[in-house]
Amino acid sequence: MVSYEKMKKIAKFIIRKSLDVKEKDVTLISCGPKSLQFAELLAFEAAQIGAQPTITYGSDKLSLQIYKTIKPKFLKNWPKLADILSKTVDVKIIIDETNPFLARQIPQKKVEIRRKTVKPINDREERRERKKELKTVLIGFPTEEIARAIKIPFEKLNRIFWAAMDINYEKLYEYNKKIIERLKNASEIRIVGEKTDLKFSVKGRKFINACGLVTQKGEIGYLNLPDGEVFCAPVENSVNGEIYFDLPCMWHYGKKVEGVWFRFKNGKLIDYKIENGRKNFEDVFKNASGDKDKIGEFAIGTNPKAQPTGGMIIVDEKVRGTIHLALGHNKHFGGKNDSTIHWDFFKNMEKGRIYVDGNLLMKNGRIR
Known part of the structure; x- marks a missing residue:
């Protein structure tokens, strides 16, 4: 203990x-x-x-x-x-x-x-x-x-x-700030990797520095701990392409899914495949309401000490070298989705790339 x-x-x-x-x-x-x-x-x-x-x-x-x-x-x-x-x-x-x-x-x-x-x-x-x-x-x-x-x-x-x-949150703030500088005034994000080629607009959307400091340096009055991510609400109808999440995803620890693949068209989820836990996904998804089929969040993990746990979301979403996207609600950080769910899905970027307006931001899990 x-x-x-x-x-x-x-x-x-x-x-x-x-x-x-x-x-x-x-x-x-x-x-x-x-x-x-x-x-x-x-x-x-x-x-x-x-x-x-x-x-x-x-x-x-x-x-x-x-x-x-x-x-x-x-x-x-x-x-x-x-x-x-x-x-x-x-x-x-x-x-x-x-x-x-x-x-x-x-x-x-x-x-x-x-x-x-x-x-x-x-x-x-x-x-x-x-x-x-x-x-x-x-x-x-x-x-x-x-x-x-x-x-x-x-x-x-x-x-x-x-x-x-137990990390230095001031240093985390500075690290996140450098990433946000690269994302400032960005129009399009593209994620490329295994079974993945996804594009979406972030034009006019603010990236949030989630650094564990809600008042002095935080940009919204909400955070979770452990902290460590840079995130935004993508333009809701702009998401197109496919993405494969190779890390386990949990819904409040009770509903686990693995090997999740999503396809989007004009912002909406139009197809999905789930290797393990399809019933768990559908039990939550079909009972949810509102904009449950739209991407609500794009985030880059930045915590220097976080390691994957295989299901403890609040840690897994902060791991450096990973990204996550969420389905559903995002009005609390600048989006327009109104839903009863906000469900994060995780991807290891060790063999992936992120482009910002055609320029390389991340390769093999490292910011370039």
């Missing part, structure tokens, strides 16, 4: 540097059974600077019991407390320790009903994040259950995760 002192150090960084929590900030911290100690460290740090921390606790065991037994009509009831919190909370910290073995049993149709119900609340929070009225961080958390689900020793997952968390 990670040492108490390291968790304490990282909690202090998150509160005082990453989120720059201020005196009197209403700070809501959500956690589960495995991450309670870390949540308490975050709450302690927030209290030391005069903020007003509150910890909320939940579990996938309870969620599964509720979703399996609840009548669908109750999922449509307006959540009054969540509505109030979305207007009043200044800082929101979500520690994600999803149990894959329980999450995959939760009925997706019922989850989708609830997503539609709370969507106006989520939309309000996104608007507040864009204005930096609300500062939000999603933090991963390694558990034995996640390790078993993605078939990696827990000790290895734990080591990879905390190494990716």
